Amino acid sequence: xxxxxxxxxxxxxxxxxxxxxxxxxxxxxxxxxxxxxxxxxxxxxxxxxxxxxxxxxxxxxxxxxxxxxxxxxxxxxxxxxxxxxxxxxxxxxxxxxxxxxxxxxxxxxxxxxxxxxxxxxxxxxxxxxxxxxxxxxxxxxxxxxxxxxxxxxxxxxxxxxxxxxxxxxxxxxxxxxxxxxxxxxxxxxxxxxxxxxxxxxxxxxxxxxxxxxxxxxxxxxxxxxxxxxxxxxxxxxxxxxxxxxxxxxxxxxxxxxxxxxxxxxxxxxxxxxxxxxxxxxxxxxxxxxxxxxxxxxxxxxxxxxxxxxxxxxxxxxxxxxxxxxxxxxxxxxxxxxxxxxxxxxxxxxxxxxxxxxxxxxxxxxxxxxxxxxxxxxxxxxxx
Numbered sequence: 001x002x003x004x005x006x007x008x009x010x011x012x013x014x015x016x017x018x019x020x021x022x023x024x025x026x027x028x029x030x031x032x033x034x035x036x037x038x039x040x041x042x043x044x045x046x047x048x049x050x051x052x053x054x055x056x057x058x059x060x061x062x063x064x065x066x067x068x069x070x071x072x073x074x075x076x077x078x079x080x081x082x083x084x085x086x087x088x089x090x091x092x093x094x095x096x097x098x099x100x101x102x103x104x105x106x107x108x109x110x111x112x113x114x115x116x117x118x119x120x121x122x123x124x125x126x127x128x129x130x131x132x133x134x135x136x137x138x139x140x141x142x143x144x145x146x147x148x149x150x151x152x153x154x155x156x157x158x159x160x161x162x163x164x165x166x167x168x169x170x171x172x173x174x175x176x177x178x179x180x181x182x183x184x185x186x187x188x189x190x191x192x193x194x195x196x197x198x199x200x201x202x203x204x205x206x207x208x209x210x211x212x213x214x215x216x217x218x219x220x221x222x223x224x225x226x227x228x229x230x231x232x233x234x235x236x237x238x239x240x241x242x243x244x245x246x247x248x249x250x251x252x253x254x255x256x257x258x259x260x261x262x263x264x265x266x267x268x269x270x271x272x273x274x275x276x277x278x279x280x281x282x283x284x285x286x287x288x289x290x291x292x293x294x295x296x297x298x299x300x301x302x303x304x305x306x307x308x309x310x311x312x313x314x315x316x317x318x319x320x321x322x323x324x325x326x327x328x329x330x331x332x333x334x335x336x337x338x339x340x341x342x343x344x345x346x347x348x349x350x351x352x353x354x355x356x357x358x359x360x361x362x363x364x365x366x367x368x369x370x371x372x373x374x375x376x377x378x379x380x381x382x383x
Contacts, residue, residue, distance in 0.1 A: 001018065001086060002016055002017070002018060002019075002066045002069075002071060002086045002089075003016075003017045003018060003019055003066075004016065004017030005064045005071065007061050007063075007064055008025075008075070009059045010060065011023055011028060011060030011062065011076065012027060012028050012029075012060060012061075012356075013026065013027055013028065013030070013061075013322070014026050014031070014061055014064055014073070014335060015315060016071065016089065018090075019356055020118070022093050024089070024090075024093045025095040026089070026093075026094075026095070026314070028060050028075065029055065029059050029061050029082065030063045030094075031061070031073060031075075031082075032055050032059050032075050032078075032082075033052065034050075034084070034092070035080075035082040035084075036082065036084065036085075036088070036335070037082050037083075038148075039079075040082075043320060047351075053123065056077055056078060058077070058159060059075055059076070059077075059078070059135045060075070060076050060077075061073055061074070061075060061076070061272060062074045062076040062079075063077065063214055066081065068082045069085060069086050069087070070084060070085050070086060071083065071084045071086065071089060072084075082289050089336065095276055102328050108144060108145055109144070109146075109147070109234065109341075109357055110145050110146060111232055111234050111235040111238060112146060112232050112235060112323065112325075113232070113235055113322055113323050114322050114323060114324055115322065117146070117232075117325045118325050118326070121149075121150055121325065121327060122142030122143075122145075122146055122148070122149040123139075123149060123151065124136075124138065124139040124149070124151060124152070124191060125152045125153040125161060125358050126151050126152065126153045126154045126164070127153050128153075129151070130167060131162075131169060133374055133377065133378075134165060134378075136168075136275055136374065137371065137374045137375065137378070139151070139166075139326050140168060140367055140370060140371040140374070141371060143213075143336055143338065143367060144367070144368065144371060146232075146336045146340035146342075147230075147232060147338035147341040148230050148335060148338065148342045148344075149336055150333060150334070150335045150336065151333065151334045151335070151336070152332065153332060154217060154238040154332045154333065154334055155332065156219050156331035156332040157219065158219065158358065159179065159218070159352070159358070160217055160334075160358075161179055161215050161216070161217035161334055161358050161359070161360050162178075162179070162360070164215050164217065165215060165328065165360065165362045166334065167370075168362075168366055168367045168368070168370040168371070169362050169363065169365075169366020169367055169370065170362065170363075170366055171360050171361065171362055172211050172360075172361040172362055172363055174204070174207070174211070174361060175263065175266045175268075178224050179358050179359060179360035180358065180359050180360070181356070181357075181358055182216065182356075182357035182358060183354075183356045183357065184365075190259060191201070196291065198314075198345050198346045199290055199318075199319070199345060200229065200230075200231045200288070200318050200319070200324070200343040200344065200345035200347065201288055201289040201290065201291070201343050201344070202233070202286060202289055202339050202342075202343055203289070203306070203339050203344075203361070204260075204268075204289055204294060204339070204361070205256075205258040205262040205270060205272065205287040205288070205289045206258040206259050206268040206269055206292050207268055207270060208270040208271075208272070209341055210272075210285075210287065210336065210339060210340065210359035211242055211362070211363065212339055212340050212362075212363045212364035212365075213246070213336060213337070213338060213339055213361065213362040213363060213364055213367060214273060214336070214337050214339045214344070214359060214360070214361055214362075215328070215330075215334055215336045215359065215361075215362065216228070216334060216336075216344075216357050216358070216359045217333070217334035217357065217358050217359075218329035218330060218331055218333050218334065218337055218356070218357050219331060219357065219358065220331055220354045220355070221328070221329055221330060221331060221353075221354070221355050221356070221357075221358040222353035222355070223349040223350050223352065223353040223354065223355045224349060224350040224352065224353065225348055225349035225350055226238055226328070226346060226347055226348075226349030226355050227327065227346070227347045228326065228327055228328065228342065228344065228345070228346055229324045229325060229326040229327075229333065229344065229345045229346070230324075230325050230327075230335075230337060230342050230344050230345075231318055231323050231342065231343045232323065232341070232342055233286030233318075233323055233341050233342060233343050233346070234283055234286065234341050235284060235323060236275070236286075236312075236314070236317045236323055237283055238283075239316055239317055239323075240275075240310075240313060240314055245312065245316070246254075246306070246310075246311060247306070247309065247310030247313055248275065248304060248310070250299070250303060250307045250310045250312050251273060251274045251275045251307070251311065251314060252273050252274075252275040252276065252277050253273070254294055254296075254298055254303075254307060255271045255272055255273050255298050255301045256269070256272065256273060256274050256287065256292070256293060256294075257268050257269070257271050257294040257295065257296065257298070257299075258271075258272070258287065258289065258292045258293060258294060259292060259294040260292050264285065266359045269294070271298070272285075272287055273287070273315075274286065274287055274288055274311070274314065283343070285340040285378035286340065286341055286343065287313075288314070288318065288343055290315075290322050294299065307352075318343065325347075326347075329357065338364060339361075339363070366369050
């Protein structure tokens with residue numbers, strides 16, 4: 001609850017006092033830009049109806065008062081009065097001495113290792129998830145929180161993986177098609193299409209933007225070996241930073257280059273760091289794929305040796321079994337990974353028997369949007 005309002009800096013700022021003794025400051029121009037009235041924001045979709053140029057450069061607060069559970073502010077020279085709910089001001093306060101809050105990509109995520117996750121792999125049945133919004137909510141929330149989840153009870157048939165993406169969004173089609181086959185080929189265009197083991201990696205780092213979700217579904221699996229595994233890249237990056245801050249700085253400060261030219265008419269290239277940070281230092285993405293790493297040419301000579309040492313240590317941690325969660329997909333099962341965070345791998349498998357998987361890409365914005373909409377539905381139902 002608001003208890004006090006003080007206008008300062010000749011109307012350029014406002015200082016609010018709260019019942020718990022806390023104080024929060026806002027700038028006049030920030031409040032005006034984020035006004036909640038129907039002339040500033042569309043009542044239908046909440047989108048802003050003005051540009052920054054529509055706001056007078058010398059915007060000031062002419063008057064302010066507490067009105068019930070809201071703050072009423074009058075802006076000059078417009079002579080415009082707007083109300084801000086106290087709860088909204090508290091939720092959007094930026095005048096904080098506390099540690100930086102996680103951004104949208106980091107909020108609610110839990111980093112994990114084999115010890116914490118091997119026996120707690122998040123999963124749901126497809127039929128239940130498609131019929132029960134509570135089950136779907138739980139499964140989508142697990143993908144957001146842990147970066148991966150398994151789905152059971154899919155039809156063991158070609159194209160069944162599309163049913164998974166249809167639960168929350170849309171398939172992202174690439175040069176590999178709407179979906180692609182993952183089984184041994186005579187003349188493979190990608191090492192994924194062999195029976196060789198694959199190092200833990202993120203997919204398609206040579207794309208910009210990279211696909212943010214990958215789904216792999218199993219149609220048949222009668223081979224010896226071929227287990228799938230996942231590694232939390234955020235947990236590994238945090239471990240690297242803890243033991244070798246300088247190595248973490250090198251891998252996050254300099255870009256790596258990735259490329260793919262494995263099929264006719266396709267030449268893909270991207271230039272991004274292996275460990276990507278936001279402007280505020282938040283860990284937002286991992287790109288790691290030894291098969292598609294091009295020559296590194298953006299690191300200065302004086303730091304290249306240390307960069308490679310950091311790259312080696314990062315790879316060693318990724319290969320450390322303590323970070324790896326393994327499971328074997330059976331026919332009718334699929335798993336999804338956040339391709340900007342969780343690396344996936346495959347153990348080598350025998351030539352006897354058959355292993356037929358299909359893969360596709362989707363994007364995280366659809367999943368997070370669907371999850372947010374379901375959570376809103378539950379919140380409204382509870383009120």
